[in-house]
Amino acid sequence: MSNAAAEPIETSLPRARIDWIPLILVPVLAIATLPLVGNVSAWVTLTVAGLAMGMMIFLMASGLTLVFGLMDIINFGHGVFISLGAYATLLVLGPLAGWASADSIGLNLALLVLCIAAAMGLTAVVGVVFERVIVRPVYGNHLKQILVTMGGLIVAEQAIHAIWGASPIPVPVPETLRGAFVIGDIVMERYRVVAIGIGLLVFFAMQVLLNRTRIGLLIRAGVENPEMVEALGYRIRRLFVSVFVAGSALAGLGGVMWAFYRQTLTAGMGMEVMVLVFIVIIIGGLGSVGGCFVGSVLVALMANYVGFLAPKLALVSNILVMALVLIWRPQGLFPVARR
Amino acid sequence: MTRSSAPARSFTETRIRRGPSSWLLSSDTPRSWALSLILIVIVTCLAAAPFLFSGSQPLSTAAKICVFVLLVASYDLLLGYTGIVSFAHTMFFGIGGYGIAIALERLGPSWESVAVGLVAALALSAVLAAVIGLLSLRVRAIFFSMITLAVASAVAVLASQLSAITGGEDGLSFQLPAELRPAFRPFAEPILGLAINGRILAYYMIFITAAVLFLVLLRVVNSPFGRVLQAIRENEFRAEALGYRVVAYRTAASVISAMAATVAGALLALWLRYNGPDTTLSFSIMIDILLMVVIGGMGTLYGAIIGAALFVLAQSYLQVLMGAGSQTLSGIPILPDLVHPDRWLLWLGLLFIVSVYAFPGGIVGHLRKRGRSHELG
Amino acid sequence: MAKGIDEPLLRLEGVHTHIGPYHILHGVYCEVPNGELTMLLGRNGAGKTTMLRTIMGLWRASSGSIHFDGRDITALPSPDIARSGIAYVPEAMAIFSDLTVRENIVLAARNGPVHSSRLDWMFGLFPALKRFWNLPAGHLSGGQKQMLAIARAIAEPRRLLLVDEPTKGLAPVMIHSMIEAFRALKAAGETILLVEQNFHAASQLGDNVIVMDDGLIVHSGAMSDLVADKALQQRLLGLSLDSHQ
Numbered sequence: 031m032s033n034a035a036a037e038p039i040e041t042s043l044p045r046a047r048i049d050w051i052p053l054i055l056v057p058v059l060a061i062a063t064l065p066l067v068g069n070v071s072a073w074v075t076l077t078v079a080g081l082a083m084g085m086m087i088f089l090m091a092s093g094l095t096l097v098f099g100l101m102d103i104i105n106f107g108h109g110v111f112i113s114l115g116a117y118a119t120l121l122v123l124g125p126l127a128g129w130a131s132a133d134s135i136g137l138n139l140a141l142l143v144l145c146i147a148a149a150m151g152l153t154a155v156v157g158v159v160f161e162r163v164i165v166r167p168v169y170g171n172h173l174k175q176i177l178v179t180m181g182g183l184i185v186a187e188q189a190i191h192a193i194w195g196a197s198p199i200p201v202p203v204p205e206t207l208r209g210a211f212v213i214g215d216i217v218m219e220r221y222r223v224v225a226i227g228i229g230l231l232v233f234f235a236m237q238v239l240l241n242r243t244r245i246g247l248l249i250r251a252g253v254e255n256p257e258m259v260e261a262l263g264y265r266i267r268r269l270f271v272s273v274f275v276a277g278s279a280l281a282g283l284g285g286v287m288w289a290f291y292r293q294t295l296t297a298g299m300g301m302e303v304m305v306l307v308f309i310v311i312i313i314g315g316l317g318s319v320g321g322c323f324v325g326s327v328l329v330a331l332m333a334n335y336v337g338f339l340a341p342k343l344a345l346v347s348n349i350l351v352m353a354l355v356l357i358w359r360p361q362g363l364f365p366v367a368r369r
Numbered sequence: 370m371t372r373s374s375a376p377a378r379s380f381t382e383t384r385i386r387r388g389p390s391s392w393l394l395s396s397d398t399p400r401s402w403a404l405s406l407i408l409i410v411i412v413t414c415l416a417a418a419p420f421l422f423s424g425s426q427p428l429s430t431a432a433k434i435c436v437f438v439l440l441v442a443s444y445d446l447l448l449g450y451t452g453i454v455s456f457a458h459t460m461f462f463g464i465g466g467y468g469i470a471i472a473l474e475r476l477g478p479s480w481e482s483v484a485v486g487l488v489a490a491l492a493l494s495a496v497l498a499a500v501i502g503l504l505s506l507r508v509r510a511i512f513f514s515m516i517t518l519a520v521a522s523a524v525a526v527l528a529s530q531l532s533a534i535t536g537g538e539d540g541l542s543f544q545l546p547a548e549l550r551p552a553f554r555p556f557a558e559p560i561l562g563l564a565i566n567g568r569i570l571a572y573y574m575i576f577i578t579a580a581v582l583f584l585v586l587l588r589v590v591n592s593p594f595g596r597v598l599q600a601i602r603e604n605e606f607r608a609e610a611l612g613y614r615v616v617a618y619r620t621a622a623s624v625i626s627a628m629a630a631t632v633a634g635a636l637l638a639l640w641l642r643y644n645g646p647d648t649t650l651s652f653s654i655m656i657d658i659l660l661m662v663v664i665g666g667m668g669t670l671y672g673a674i675i676g677a678a679l680f681v682l683a684q685s686y687l688q689v690l691m692g693a694g695s696q697t698l699s700g701i702p703i704l705p706d707l708v709h710p711d712r713w714l715l716w717l718g719l720l721f722i723v724s725v726y727a728f729p730g731g732i733v734g735h736l737r738k739r740g741r742s743h744e745l746g
Numbered sequence: 747m748a749k750g751i752d753e754p755l756l757r758l759e760g761v762h763t764h765i766g767p768y769h770i771l772h773g774v775y776c777e778v779p780n781g782e783l784t785m786l787l788g789r790n791g792a793g794k795t796t797m798l799r800t801i802m803g804l805w806r807a808s809s810g811s812i813h814f815d816g817r818d819i820t821a822l823p824s825p826d827i828a829r830s831g832i833a834y835v836p837e838a839m840a841i842f843s844d845l846t847v848r849e850n851i852v853l854a855a856r857n858g859p860v861h862s863s864r865l866d867w868m869f870g871l872f873p874a875l876k877r878f879w880n881l882p883a884g885h886l887s888g889g890q891k892q893m894l895a896i897a898r899a900i901a902e903p904r905r906l907l908l909v910d911e912p913t914k915g916l917a918p919v920m921i922h923s924m925i926e927a928f929r930a931l932k933a934a935g936e937t938i939l940l941v942e943q944n945f946h947a948a949s950q951l952g953d954n955v956i957v958m959d960d961g962l963i964v965h966s967g968a969m970s971d972l973v974a975d976k977a978l979q980q981r982l983l984g985l986s987l988d989s990h991q
């Protein structure tokens with residue numbers, strides 16, 4: 031990128047301080063629940079499930095939080111992309127049903143990759159249209175943004191009903207991804223492990239993009255001060271459209287993962303999970319990708335542990351976590367500096 | 370949060386035409402002949418519904434319109450006048466419904482149970498609304514929307530899971546106090562050819578409560594308090610600079626709105642003799658409310674009457690119409706699918722988007738603008 | 747581009763700017779000559795920042811025209827104005843505090859890596875940047891942030907620098923080194939339009955001076971003439987003798 035960094039230069043100030051406290055929350059939560067759960071193998075299962083769910087929520091939420099940070103736009107219709115991504119699997123599963131039932135890791139993974147490609151492609155295209163038709167005309171007006179993106183959500187859900195029908199559709203998990211890895215008395219469902227892998231992969235790819243490329247620097251700079259990015263000679267609009275589209279595609283990816291996790295498709299599935307997505311981006315700090323990641327894991331682990339210990343309170347516990355975080359840090363765990 | 374619709378009107382202009390009706394409407398008259406006419410027709414139809422239509426279906430539709438007028442008007446106080454978007458309105462609606470249902474089911478069908486249920490529901494709503502408001506509005510108004518969405522869905526899930534108290538997915542059916550049952554006959558003779566029974570009394574109870582609370586809301590938005598809300602909506606920072614405590618005002622509006630929604634929920638439960646997640650708590654009702662308030666006209670309150678009437682009628686009768694259309698168009702590709710009765714929400718959704726873009730004042734704003742341009746031209 | 751000798755690099759003609767309902771600039775006429783340092787003076791709220799932002803296209807001129815390097819840039823989007831060769835250092839500095847010093851400079855250099863000789867020149871002007879090269883810019887002191895903001899503007903050669911109150915809130919010793927830096931920039935032949943409240947500092951630096959009041963240019967000419975004319979200073983800037991130290 032630049033030769034400027036070539037020469038090592040000493041700093042007399044302490045190195046960049048990382049804000050550890052929010053990061054520590056996750057292991058603290060995990061370890062604190064171990065005695066409550068009481069049994070290590072159940073705890074591992076719960077933790078793996080929580081991590082898998084956290085990765086999926088992160089996929090869905092990361093685009094939304096960046097779009098917000100960059101352009102101050104809040105898209106209540108983001109759930110559309112999750113649902114659409116999930117339904118896009120049908121485009122692949124229809125003609126290639128044989129690949130799903132085949133007992134071959136190669137074919138199964140190829141199928142998963144194709145599903146992801148179809149979902150991300152479809153949601154990226156719809157994202158372009160959504161940005162152009164729904165979001166752009168209401169730039170700068172939160173009230174209208176919420177209303178119009180909500181309208182977009184209604185129309186898109188209805189369109190899904192019109193195309194694929196209103197009744198739930200079962201989705202089979204590819205053969206070799208079913209079942210679990212068993213190590214001693216510890217059981218980890220395979221698909222969840224795959225989901226964690228994909229989530230981590232995307233997270234690290236995003237970190238590299240955001241920290242090691244010019245586009246990434248521009249996005250981070252734009253979250254902090256879009257006007258100055260323009261004054262430096264970059265078109266923030268283009269940047270924004272790309273982030274919006276990428277965010278839509280990531281939500282589509284999240285939708286695929288979510289579809290195989292739930293093994294059923296409904297048009298409203300996107301909106302259902304949006305509740306967690308909103309909690310996550312509030313907890314993480316609007317605009318912060320790192321916060322979004324920590325928030326996702328925190329919320330998903332919490333939901334799984336509480337779901338085990340006191341099933342009826344799972345969602346309520348997340349509201350509680352959100353309230354506590356907001357009382358502690360009103361701008362979220364990792365507040366993003368803004369003008 | 371700036372809004373381009375409905376320029377702040379001059380209050381002195383409307384104050385000039387005083388009179389009893391003007392007093393009743395808090396000097397905030399419809400200000401358009403067409404609008405007045407439509408409103409008079411709707412209100413007359415609602416007031417005389419038991420006498421005009423026979424059968425239980427139209428009366429149920431009329432009762433539902435009354436309930437939704439109140440619900441949507443209370444939402445408009447938040448959305449149109451305060452400029453914040455809440456997704457928890459159905460939660461308060463549901464609290465009202467469950468308050469009545471649980472009290473009547475547990476304590477027996479008496480007026481005391483109704484009172485206990487209503488008061489408890491109102492108290493719970495007020496506290497919840499205040500807590501949510503203080504927690505989220507303190508930070509950013511945009512948090513309010515997300516947090517209300519999260520809290521409302523958590524409550525919806527909770528309500529369906531605590532089946533010992535709420536009846537779960539099945540909801541609760543209960544008996545009404547004797548005076549509201551169909552068998553109750555207050556008068557020996559029919560009035561205007563209609564035998565009055567408890568059901569009709571229940572209808573009028575709903576109609577009158579909704580009407581009175583609507584007028585109260587009209588009073589609220591035209592009070593100094595209401596004007597501060599609108600000032601905050603127009604320019605949050607200026608209002609803050611003028612010394613108004615924005616968070617306090619917004620939270621207060623949210624509490625008032627929540628309590629009115631709670632009453633609406635109680636009324637609906639009383640009418641249906643039932644309350645469950647699908648009648649009051651579900652997210653699709655939240656969407657319906659949004660559609661009604663935006664299509665009727667945000668920030669006008671009268672829009673609530675038009676929006677609710679239009680929507681409930683559409684819900685009850687448009688699907689029949691579209692079914693017929695779908696039949697006639699069968700044979701042509703795609704078209705029958707688009708006018709399929711299940712697709713009516715698709716069209717309302719599109720209408721909703723167009724309304725937000727092109728008619729931010731909704732039907733009411735449009736009628737008023739037309740009226741004004743006629744006067745000028 | 748062949749131009750007449752007297753052709754100014756930047757010319758504003760009858761520029762009006764509205765911010766929302768407020769009318770801020772009321773027809774600004776002024777010129778910035780090529781290769782010289784022009785000071786923009788005026789009391790608080792005179793419209794200096796608004797003028798710079800209007801030049802950058804961050805506020806839109808509602809009428810009038812802005813010509814830069816013989817081109818009408820009035821209606822260009824901000825990024826295009828920047829790419830036509832204008833660098834802007836806003837009043838609030840607007841460094842990206844989440845990015846390191848290095849990353850801030852990398853973004854400012856649109857055409858790839860900064861030439862190492864240029865980097866050395868920048869480090870010579872602002873040594874602190876070299877020391878804190880890989881530190882998040884948010885950790886810098888106010889003066890260091892200001893240096894970074896200026897370094898960002900000169901990371902690549904530009905035709906014109908717009909700098910808004912670089913000495914605001916700085917300690918006297920910092921102000922001194924800032925003035926030295928601008929002197930060096932001037933010596934390097936940069937064209938600069940510099941907003942400055944401190945007349946003492948301004949008078950040492952400026953070749954030309956423009957004075958604004960209430961959204962209008964009330965005086966423009968050579969700095970030396972204004973320095974010589976105490977009565978004019980008194981009238982334009984409300985300066986009393988004690989503020990000269």
Ligand SMILES: Nc1ncnc2c1ncn2[C@@H]1O[C@H](COP(=O)(O)OP(=O)(O)OP(=O)(O)O)[C@@H](O)[C@H]1O
Nearest residue numbers: 765768770788789790791792793794795796797837
């Ligand atoms: N965003 C804004 N909205 C409304 N008015 C503004 C805005 N920004 C500036 N103004 C007004 O425009 C006028 C000129 O402001 P400007 O910031 O250009 O002055 P200035 O000369 O830079 O002042 P200073 O020396 O204090 O920086 C002031 O009266 C100010 O109140």
Ligand SMILES: [Mg+2]
Nearest residue numbers: 794795796837
């Ligand atoms: Mg200024």
